[in-house]
Amino acid sequence: MIPFFAGLATIVVAGLAAAVFRRRPTLADRAFRGLIVLGAVAAAWPAVRVLAGGAAVEVRLRAAVPGGDWVFGIDPLAAFFLIAILLVGAASACYGAAYLAPEAGHRPVAVVHLLTALEVASLALLVAARSVIPFLMAWELMAILAYFLVVFESERDEVRRAGLIYLVSTHTGTLALIAMFAFWGQLGGTLTFDALAAAAPAGIGAALIFTLALFGFGFKAGLVPLHFWLPGAHAAAPTHVSALMSGVLIKMGIYGLLRVAQLAGAPPAWWGWLVLCLGLASGVLGVLWALTQHDLKRLLAYHSVENIGIILIGLGIGALGAHFDAPVLAAIGFGGAVLHTLNHALFKSLLFLGAGAVQRATGTRVIDRLGGLARRMPLTWTAFLIGSVAIVGLPPLNGFVSEWLIYQGLLRSAHLAPIRAALFAAAGLALIGALALACFAKVGGAVFLGQARTAPARDGREAGAGLLIPMFVLAAACVAIGGAPVLAVGPALRVGAMIGGVGAAGAAAAVGPALGRISLLALLLATLAGGLWWWRTRVLARRTRGVAETWACGYARPNPRMQYTAASFAAPLAAAYGQVAGVEVVRQPASFHTRPRELVLDHLAIPFWSRVRGWAVRLHPIQHGRLWAYILYLLGTLLLLLLYLALQTGGARP
Numbered sequence: 001m002i003p004f005f006a007g008l009a010t011i012v013v014a015g016l017a018a019a020v021f022r023r024r025p026t027l028a029d030r031a032f033r034g035l036i037v038l039g040a041v042a043a044a045w046p047a048v049r050v051l052a053g054g055a056a057v058e059v060r061l062r063a064a065v066p067g068g069d070w071v072f073g074i075d076p077l078a079a080f081f082l083i084a085i086l087l088v089g090a091a092s093a094c095y096g097a098a099y100l101a102p103e104a105g106h107r108p109v110a111v112v113h114l115l116t117a118l119e120v121a122s123l124a125l126l127v128a129a130r131s132v133i134p135f136l137m138a139w140e141l142m143a144i145l146a147y148f149l150v151v152f153e154s155e156r157d158e159v160r161r162a163g164l165i166y167l168v169s170t171h172t173g174t175l176a177l178i179a180m181f182a183f184w185g186q187l188g189g190t191l192t193f194d195a196l197a198a199a200a201p202a203g204i205g206a207a208l209i210f211t212l213a214l215f216g217f218g219f220k221a222g223l224v225p226l227h228f229w230l231p232g233a234h235a236a237a238p239t240h241v242s243a244l245m246s247g248v249l250i251k252m253g254i255y256g257l258l259r260v261a262q263l264a265g266a267p268p269a270w271w272g273w274l275v276l277c278l279g280l281a282s283g284v285l286g287v288l289w290a291l292t293q294h295d296l297k298r299l300l301a302y303h304s305v306e307n308i309g310i311i312l313i314g315l316g317i318g319a320l321g322a323h324f325d326a327p328v329l330a331a332i333g334f335g336g337a338v339l340h341t342l343n344h345a346l347f348k349s350l351l352f353l354g355a356g357a358v359q360r361a362t363g364t365r366v367i368d369r370l371g372g373l374a375r376r377m378p379l380t381w382t383a384f385l386i387g388s389v390a391i392v393g394l395p396p397l398n399g400f401v402s403e404w405l406i407y408q409g410l411l412r413s414a415h416l417a418p419i420r421a422a423l424f425a426a427a428g429l430a431l432i433g434a435l436a437l438a439c440f441a442k443v444g445g446a447v448f449l450g451q452a453r454t455a456p457a458r459d460g461r462e463a464g465a466g467l468l469i470p471m472f473v474l475a476a477a478c479v480a481i482g483g484a485p486v487l488a489v490g491p492a493l494r495v496g497a498m499i500g501g502v503g504a505a506g507a508a509a510a511v512g513p514a515l516g517r518i519s520l521l522a523l524l525l526a527t528l529a530g531g532l533w534w535w536r537t538r539v540l541a542r543r544t545r546g547v548a549e550t551w552a553c554g555y556a557r558p559n560p561r562m563q564y565t566a567a568s569f570a571a572p573l574a575a576a577y578g579q580v581a582g583v584e585v586v587r588q589p590a591s592f593h594t595r596p597r598e599l600v601l602d603h604l605a606i607p608f609w610s611r612v613r614g615w616a617v618r619l620h621p622i623q624h625g626r627l628w629a630y631i632l633y634l635l636g637t638l639l640l641l642l643l644y645l646a647l648q649t650g651g652a653r654p
Helices: 002-020 025-051 076-099 109-128 132-153 157-188 193-198 204-221 230-236 239-249 251-264 269-291 296-323 327-362 378-392 398-415 417-448 465-483 486-500 505-541 566-576 599-624 627-652
Strands: 057-061 070-074 583-588 591-596
Touching: 002 025, 002 076, 002 109, 025 070, 025 076, 025 109, 070 076, 070 109, 070 132, 076 109, 076 239, 076 251, 076 327, 076 465, 076 486, 109 132, 109 239, 109 251, 132 157, 132 230, 132 239, 157 193, 157 204, 157 230, 157 599, 193 251, 204 251, 204 269, 230 239, 230 296, 239 251, 239 296, 239 327, 251 296, 251 327, 251 486, 269 296, 269 417, 269 566, 296 327, 296 398, 296 417, 296 486, 327 378, 327 398, 327 465, 327 486, 327 505, 378 398, 378 417, 378 465, 398 417, 398 465, 398 486, 398 505, 417 566, 465 486, 465 505, 486 505
Parallel strands: none
Antiparallel strands: 057 070, 583 591
16 A cells, blocks of 8 residues: 555645645646655555456554544455546546646636646545545545636636535535434444444345435536536536546445445445436436537546446446346446446547547637637547547447447346346437437537638637647547457456455456457458548548638538537437427527527426525524523523433333
8 A cells, every 4th residue: 555645645736736836837737737646656566466367455543523434445346446536537637737837927826736636546446445534535635626727717606616616515415424424323333434334234224325426426426316416516627627527526426335235235326226227317317408408528427427427337237236136237237337437537638638638728618609620629529529429329449338238238237137128228328429420520520521601610729739639648548448348357256256356257258259240340440441531541642632712502602600510410309309308498689599408407406405505594583582492492492412322322222
């Protein structure tokens, strides 16, 4: 564990260096980037060793506070999440140094770098914690730091609103986690994870633990209908913070669910079905709502909801396999969920960084104000295209590998009578992929292809190396996993087997032979694409190229407004889903346009919060009573406590 803690200390020092040398921006940026990369490599080294087959590592600290020892360790599950945290964290932080450089004169950029470094360190500590007290401390630190990063541009009303909604939501989920650990800790004696695993309850106790875990961790993950905080927070934060939040912060909810499943044993069947259904709802609704967005970052945020749904489908299949004693199914389901967690961290962070490069070059992230950027920003377009192909789940990239693994679990469920109905989730997963393909066809066409719709889009220029290098590091990771899936599938299956409490040999034998064919398919597709590009280059080199206007069906004066907009492209699909798509049509005498609605936030969450506030206002007068009223409150509370103790004592008598 020494390299791990030394690496985290180096990451924190990187943030401090950025703050100390803030008056010398060049030195501060170089120190920040160099130290944070060095710290990430050092902290990731124990995780790489564990995933390569090494033994889990652990350190135990004697604590003077209640709850038992503070234990930190890296097992295969923690190692997998650490790789994602440190890779995405380092790439996002390095990107942030270049992204925020133009604002160094009038914003506290050094503070953002420090908070980013602390956020990465808190995320790493969270997954390494093996006791409840340090786990909850790291959880709260992660939440508070993310809030300050979200409200970086706090002079804007929408940013403050998004920050407040995020803060209330994350602490609501934390209350559920505190209740879960408090109940579970009573059974275990101490609050170490080993003690909790030894005291895993059954029956009603297990149902309570899994319910509280799903609510508390589900809030952080952003599953439907607990996702309403996510689009606003991701859109309001600086781009590199959005990449960090979408890539790894919301995955802490997935980590928590997987850890509870590992500690508490095989989940109840109803819990597996519930998670599977929530995953389908999150996937379909998330991608549908993404399809109707006009803001590029909000669109990507809704795709995070979609991919959390895909992860939950795998988690649900794994839970059902563990409950019905199907070890291969449990390992494949949990392994698919873990692998898609890593893959989504890579390609979603890449897409957010690409969106940030577009915003920095054009000054806008409204999709219908862009266009034609592929000619002016070819490298950004290439990186964004790689992320788009990956998120859609097409070969030869990493998104295909993890979705294929989840498909394997769904198809194998047909051989187990009690869960044969889960096979229908495969159709839902296919629908998610089809809608995602339509959405990114819309984004790619409206943002990068066609003609520029506004002057800022016409003036856009390629991003600098400080923005491009982190994007291509993440793109390279997407290509590597897609081209050589054995590098990630094997460790993911071992993690899945550990969560399900089963052996990994059966799952590896079931899917292993296909991995070579996936690699061959990736090689063939890459060769075909390279050959077509070479042939196109040779043909064009022998021709004289000219520029001419696109034929406009006889219209005399074509202009960029005649192109398909993002809204018009998505309109037929959105119309097929009616009110569920959340599209509001605005008709005016001289214009016609649509705008997306936040269905859950505006029609459920905020009205519920207003009602709670109304109840609180009605109870407010009890705080302004006389002294004798407060004494009566105290006496009443004491009598209730004495009655409770009397009942407890009476029940303990033989």
